[in-house]
Amino acid sequence: MADRLYRAPAAGALRIEPLGDLTAIFDRRSMQTHLVVAPMPEIIAALGDTPCDAGALAERLAAMFDLADAGGDDVAAVLRERLAELAALGLVAAA
Amino acid sequence: MSGVRTLVDLLAGRRDADGLAPRDWDGVIGAARAEALLATLAHRLADAALPPSVAALFADQRAAAAVARAQALWEAEMARRAIAPEGIAFVLLKGTAYAAAGLSCAEGRQIGDLDILVGWHDIGRAEKELIEAGWEWVKSDPYDDAYYREHMHELPPLIHKARDRMIDVHHTILPRTHRVTPDALAMIGDAVVADGGFAVLCPADMACHCAAHLLADGDLQGGLRNLWDFHCLTRDFAAADAGFWGELDARAALHGLRAPVQRAARLARDLYGAALPPGWNRREPRDGWFVRRLLARDDWGRPTHFALQQAFYIRSHWLRMPPVMLAKHLWTKWRKG
Amino acid sequence: MRHSTRIAVGPVQFRIGSDWRAPIDALDRLYAGYPKDMARPADATVRLFAARPWRRWLRPSVHIGGDFIVPDALPLPLSMGLLAAEMGMNLQVALGWRRHMLLHASAVARDGRAVILSGESGSGKSTLAALLGEGAWRLMGDEFTLIEPASGDALGFPRAVSLKNAAIAEMAARVDPARLGPLLAGTPKGDIRHLIPRADAIAAMHEPARPALILFPRFGGAAAIEPMAPGEVFVRLTEASTNYVALGEAGFAALARLVRETPAFGISYPDSAAGMALVEQLWAEAVR
Numbered sequence: 028m029a030d031r032l033y034r035a036p037a038a039g040a041l042r043i044e045p046l047g048d049l050t051a052i053f054d055r056r057s058m059q060t061h062l063v064v065a066p067m068p069e070i071i072a073a074l075g076d077t078p079c080d081a082g083a084l085a086e087r088l089a090a091m092f093d094l095a096d097a098g099g100d101d102v103a104a105v106l107r108e109r110l111a112e113l114a115a116l117g118l119v120a121a122a
Numbered sequence: 123m124s125g126v127r128t129l130v131d132l133l134a135g136r137r138d139a140d141g142l143a144p145r146d147w148d149g150v151i152g153a154a155r156a157e158a159l160l161a162t163l164a165h166r167l168a169d170a171a172l173p174p175s176v177a178a179l180f181a182d183q184r185a186a187a188a189v190a191r192a193q194a195l196w197e198a199e200m201a202r203r204a205i206a207p208e209g210i211a212f213v214l215l216k217g218t219a220y221a222a223a224g225l226s227c228a229e230g231r232q233i234g235d236l237d238i239l240v241g242w243h244d245i246g247r248a249e250k251e252l253i254e255a256g257w258e259w260v261k262s263d264p265y266d267d268a269y270y271r272e273h274m275h276e277l278p279p280l281i282h283k284a285r286d287r288m289i290d291v292h293h294t295i296l297p298r299t300h301r302v303t304p305d306a307l308a309m310i311g312d313a314v315v316a317d318g319g320f321a322v323l324c325p326a327d328m329a330c331h332c333a334a335h336l337l338a339d340g341d342l343q344g345g346l347r348n349l350w351d352f353h354c355l356t357r358d359f360a361a362a363d364a365g366f367w368g369e370l371d372a373r374a375a376l377h378g379l380r381a382p383v384q385r386a387a388r389l390a391r392d393l394y395g396a397a398l399p400p401g402w403n404r405r406e407p408r409d410g411w412f413v414r415r416l417l418a419r420d421d422w423g424r425p426t427h428f429a430l431q432q433a434f435y436i437r438s439h440w441l442r443m444p445p446v447m448l449a450k451h452l453w454t455k456w457r458k459g
Numbered sequence: 460m461r462h463s464t465r466i467a468v469g470p471v472q473f474r475i476g477s478d479w480r481a482p483i484d485a486l487d488r489l490y491a492g493y494p495k496d497m498a499r500p501a502d503a504t505v506r507l508f509a510a511r512p513w514r515r516w517l518r519p520s521v522h523i524g525g526d527f528i529v530p531d532a533l534p535l536p537l538s539m540g541l542l543a544a545e546m547g548m549n550l551q552v553a554l555g556w557r558r559h560m561l562l563h564a565s566a567v568a569r570d571g572r573a574v575i576l577s578g579e580s581g582s583g584k585s586t587l588a589a590l591l592g593e594g595a596w597r598l599m600g601d602e603f604t605l606i607e608p609a610s611g612d613a614l615g616f617p618r619a620v621s622l623k624n625a626a627i628a629e630m631a632a633r634v635d636p637a638r639l640g641p642l643l644a645g646t647p648k649g650d651i652r653h654l655i656p657r658a659d660a661i662a663a664m665h666e667p668a669r670p671a672l673i674l675f676p677r678f679g680g681a682a683a684i685e686p687m688a689p690g691e692v693f694v695r696l697t698e699a700s701t702n703y704v705a706l707g708e709a710g711f712a713a714l715a716r717l718v719r720e721t722p723a724f725g726i727s728y729p730d731s732a733a734g735m736a737l738v739e740q741l742w743a744e745a746v747r
Contacts, residue, residue, distance in 0.1 A: 042708065044715040049690030053711040057196035058189050058704070059285070060711055062694060115256065115284075117200060121207070147500035148474060155504075155526050175472060176500050182557040189707035422460055422476055422506060423526070 030081055030103075032122035033110050035074035041118070043068065057117055070109055071118065078122030081106040125149025125421040126346075132163060133350065134395040139170035147176050149421030156423035157346045161187040161230030187230045194218050194233035197287050198320060201236060204255035210248050213239040213313045213321045215292065215331065220351065223316040227354035231347075235279070235288040239323075241310055242293045249277055249291070257282050257289060295331050302338060304330070304377035325359040325366065326373035333386035334379050337412075341434040345416045346393070353390035357397075367399045385409065389416070460506060465497060466490045466548075469605065469616040469664050470558065473548055474501035478509045479519065482540030489541070489619050489640050489653055492661055503555060505547035507540060523547040527554040539643050542651060545621065549602060552616075553701040559605035559614060560706060560713045563699045566599035566613055566668075567591045572746060573613040573668035574738060575604055575721075576676055577699050580648070583678030586626040587734050589654055593633055594735075598660045599668065608706070608713040611720070612667035617660050619653035627652045629731065672745045673723040674738065682733045684741065685725040692723040 042053040050068045052061045066088070073087040081103040088106075113119045123131075128150050131137035142150070154160040164180035164187075172180065198218050205212060214222055217233035240248045257280040277291045294306040309331075313321040323331060332355055336348040360366040374383040388409055390396035393416065415434050418427040425431060460476030462483045467473070477483050505525040509515045520534040521543040527550055535543045553561065564577040565588035574596075576584040585601040592598030599615035607614055619640060622630055627650060631639060640653035673692060687695075696714055697703050703710045722745055728734035 042711065044711075044719075046689040046693055046715070046718060048688060049693070051690075051693060051711070051715060053708055055708060056192065056199070058192045058707045059196075060697070060704075062690065117196070117203075120203065144498045144500050148504075151500065152504055152526075173500055175502060178558065179502055185707075185709070186557045186705055189705060192707070422504065424506075 030107070031110070032078040032080050033074060033084075033114065033119045034078045034122040035071060035076075035119060041071070052118070054118060059117070061116055061118065066109065067113065067118075070106070070113065074119060081110060084110070124153075124417075125151075126153040126157070126417050126419040129153045129157070129159065129163065130346070130393050130417070133159070133166055134393065136395060139167050139172055144173050147173065151176075151179070152421050152423040153419045156419055156425075158232050158344055159347055159350065161232065162347075162350065163230070165230040184230065187232070190233060191221050191228065191231075193287075194236065195221055195318075197236040197282075197285070197289065198222065198238075200255070200282070200285075201238060201252070201289060202320070204257075205240075205248050205251045208247060208251055210240060210244045210251065211310065211321065212248070213310055213323060214316075215239055215295070215323070216335070219316075219320075219322040219328065220355075222318055222320040223322050225355065226358055227351040231351075235290050237290045237292060239292045239295065239306065239310060241307065245277065245291065245293050249280075252280055252289065252291070256284060260288065296334055296338060302334075302378045304334065304379060308376065325355070325363070326369045327377075329355050329359065329370055330374050330377055330379050330383055333374075333383040334377075336386055337382040338379065341431065341437065342412070342415045345412075349386065349389055349393060349416065352386045353394045353396050356387065356390065367402065371401075385412065389413065393417075460508075465495070465499075465501065467494060467496060467499070468548075468618050469600070469614060470502075471552060471556065471616070472496070472499050472502045473505060473551070474503075475505040475507070475544055475547070477507040477540070477544070478515050479507065479521070479537060479540060481537065482507055482521070482544045485541040485641065486544055489655060492655065492658060494661075503548070503551040505544060505551055507543055507547065510534070523550065525551050527551055535646075539646055541640065541653070542643050542646055545619065545653070548618065552603060556605075556702060557705060559607055560710050561700055561702045562604045562606065562696060563602070563701065564604040565601045566604040566615065567596040568599050568613075568615070568666075568668035569596050569742075570746075571666075571668055572671035573599060573604075574672045574674065574742060575613060575670055576674050577696065578676055580623075581678070583676050583728075583731075583734065585620060586622070586629065586678075586731060587676055587738065589620045589622065589626070589630055590633075590731055590735060591738065592657065592660060593630075597663055598656050599664075606670075606713050606717060607667065608709040610667065611669070611713065611716050613670050614667050615660075615664045617656045617664050619655055622652050622654055624649045630654055670717060670721045672741055673717075673721050674741070675723070675725045676734060677725065677727040678734070679729065680727040681729060682737060683727045684737060687723040687725055689718045689723075693718045 040056050044051045049062050049064060052063060069088060073084060073091055084106050085102045114121060132139060154163045161183040164183040167180060198214055215237040217231050218236050220228035260279045260281050279288050279290055281288045295304050296302055309323055309327045312324045314324050316322050332352045336345060336352060374380045384402060387398055387402050388406060389412055391398050392413055415430055418425055418430060420426050461478060462480050463474060463476040464483050464487055465474050475486060503526060507521050508524055510522055514520060519537040521537055521540050522534045523532060523543050523546055525547055562577060564575050565584040566573050566575045567588050576588055578584040588598060588601050598617055600617050601620040602618060603616045605614040605616055638655045643651045693714060724741055726737045728737055
C-alpha cells in the first residue's frame with residue numbers, strides 16, 4: 028500500500044513564534060492558532076517544496092538534524108501519525 | 123427619520139453620511155447591528171466623512187469581517203478535503219459562495235454556517251465522510267431530527283468537533299414539503315467554478331436562490347441583509363452581462379420561482395434604488411406589506427410591529443408545509459413549549 | 460426606551476436604555492464623576508427590558524440585552540437592576556469590542572508601566588487591584604484590561620469595581636463611604652457593592668501603560684511565587700480573552716509580543732496584605 032504524500036503550506040501561510048518549549052503557529056489561511064511541541068515545527072520545516080511521504084520525511088529530517096539513524100519502520104510509523112495529526116489540524120494537506 | 127430608514131438610504135446612496143448629526147448614528151448603528159448590516163455599512167462608507175468614533179468603529183468592523191471571511195473560506199476548504207477525494211461534487215451556497223466568487227455583496231458580510239449543495243444520491247456518502255473528518259451531529263430531539271430528514275432540504279446540522287463551526291448539507295434549496303420545488307440537479311449541473319476552485323451556482327441560479335431564501339423560505343427575519351445581497355448580485359451580474367435579466371427570468375421560471383424573484387427585484391428597487399429593466403418594473407400594492415416588515419426595526423435594534431411579524435411567521439410555515447402537516451407540527455411545537 | 464443614560468469608560472461609549480428609572484438613576488450616581496460627552500455616538504448599547512409589558516410592574520424582572528443578548532439567560536429582580544446594568548456593559552464589550560485585545564484581568568499602573576492580574580472570579584484579582592489602587596497605584600480596571608495591538612500597551616477600562624462578600628468590608632474600612640454604591644444583597648454571586656475608582660484613576664483612564672508584569676493570583680494557601688513559562692502564559696491568556704480569535708493575526712501578534720516581553724508568575728497568598736507584598740516584590744524586580 029503506497030504511503031500517503033503530504034504537502035507543506037505555501038510560503039507565507041504560517042506565522043511561527045517560538046515560545047520556550049512550545050511553538051505557537053498562526054495559520055493565515057484559517058485564522059487559527061496552534062500550539063505545538065517538537066517535532067511538529069521541524070516536520071513542517073522539512074516538508075519543503077515537494078510532497079513527500081513518511082519515509083522520505085524521515086530521511087530529510089535525518090539530514091537536517093544530523094540524526095544517526097533515519098531508517099527503521101519505527102521512525103516512519105511515528106512520522107505517519109504526526110503527519111495525520113497535522114493534516115487533521117489543516118496545517119499540511121494530502122498531496 | 124428612523125435609524126433603519128436612514129440605514130437603507132445610506133446603503134442606497136440616497137443620503138450622505140456627512141449630513142447626519144452625531145446622535146443620529148446611535149439609531150443607524152443600532153438598526154444595522156440588528157440587521158447584520160453593520161460591517162456592510164462600514165464598507166459602503168469607508169471613504170465618507172464620519173465622526174471619529176464612528177470611523178474607528180467602522181474600521182474595527184471591516185477588520186473583523188476580513189477575519190470572519192477567511193475563517194468561512196477555510197471551512198469550505200476543510201469540507202472539500204473531506205468529501206472531494208471521494209468524488210462527491212458539491213456547490214457552495216450563500217455567504218461562503220459570495221466570498222469564494224469575490225462578489226461585492228461579500229464585503230462586510232457576516233457568514234454563519236457553511237452551506238453546501240450536494241446531489242440527493244450523494245447525501246449518504248457526504249454524511250459519512252464529514253463524520254469521519256471530525257464533524258458530529260448537533261444534539262437535538264428525535265422529533266426535530268426526523269422532521270429534518272423527512273421534510274427539510276438538508277441533513278440535520280453538523281458541527282466540527284475541534285473548530286466548533288457548523289455545516290449545512292443541502293440536497294435541494296427549499297424544503298421537500300414546500301409548495302415550490304426548484305430543480306436542484308439543474309443547479310448542480312450548471313454550476314460554475316470560482317477562483318480558488320470552488321463550485322458556485324451560476325449567476326441566474328445564485329440570484330434565484332437568494333430570492334428564494336429571502337421570500338420563500340422564511341419570515342423575512344434578516345430580510346434587509348438578504349435583500350442587499352440580491353440587489354448587489356443582480357446589479358453586478360447585469361453590469362457584466364447585458365442578457366442577465368432575461369436569463370434570470372428563464373431560470374426562475376424553470377425553478378418555479380418567478381414570483382419571489384420578481385418581488386425581490388421590486389423590493390430592491392423600492393428600498394435600495396435598483397434600476398430594473400422593462401417587464402420587471404411594475405408597482406404591486408402588496409409589496410407594501412413586505413417593505414413594512416423589512417423596516418420593522420427601532421433605533422434600539424428591537425423588532426417592531428409584533429402582529430406583522432406573526433403574520434409573516436405563519437405565512438412562512440404555510441409556504442413550507444401542507445396544511446395538515448402544519449397543524450400537527452405547530453401542535454407538537456406548542457406542546458413541547 | 461423610556462429611560463436612558465450615556466457613560467464613557469476608557470475608549471468605550473455606552474448608551475444604556477431601561478424600562479425602569481431606578482437602574483438608570485443608580486448608574487448616574489455611580490458614574491457621576493466620569494467625563495460626559497452627550498453628543499458622541501455610542502459604541503455599545505445595553506438594554507434592560509421587561510419580557511412582557513405588564514412585567515414592568517408585576518413582579519418586575521430585568522432582562523439584559525443590547526447589541527448582544529444571551530438567549531435563555533435568567534433575568535434579575537428589579538432590586539438588582541444596577542447589577543444587571545453592569546453585567547450588560549460587560550456582555551456588550553466582551554462580545555463586541557474589536558479595537559483592542561480584551562483580557563479578563565485587572566490591571567494597575569505606576570510610572571507608565573502596568574501590572575496585569577489575570578484570573579477567574581474568586582481568584583482575588585479584583586480585590587487586590589482595588590487595594591493597590593488605594594495606595595501608590597493607579598487602578599486601570601478590575602474586569603477587563605485592553606491591549607493595543609499596534610503598540611502592545613495596556614489600556615484602562617476603569618468601571619465601578621464589583622466587590623463581593625468579604626471584600627466589601629475590607630474596602631469599606633479604607634475608603635470614603637461616598638465612593639461605595641448601594642449594597643446588593645443575595646445576588647447569584649453573593650453580596651455585591653460597587654466601588655467608584657479614585658478621581659485620579661478616572662481622570663487618567665485614557666493613558667496607556669506598557670506591561671511590566673503578568674500575574675496569575677490565587678487567593679488562599681501559603682505565600683508563594685511560581686515563575687511561568689511563556690507557552691503556558693500564552694495558553695492561559697487565550698483562555699482569558701473573549702475576542703482573541705476574532706482579531707485574527709493582529710491578536711496572535713499582540714499576544715505573542717505580550718508574552719515574549721513580559722515576565723509572568725503565578726502567586727498564591729493567604730490574605731490581602733501578603734498578596735500586595737508579593738506584587739510589590741515582583742514589581743521591584745521587574746522594573747529594576
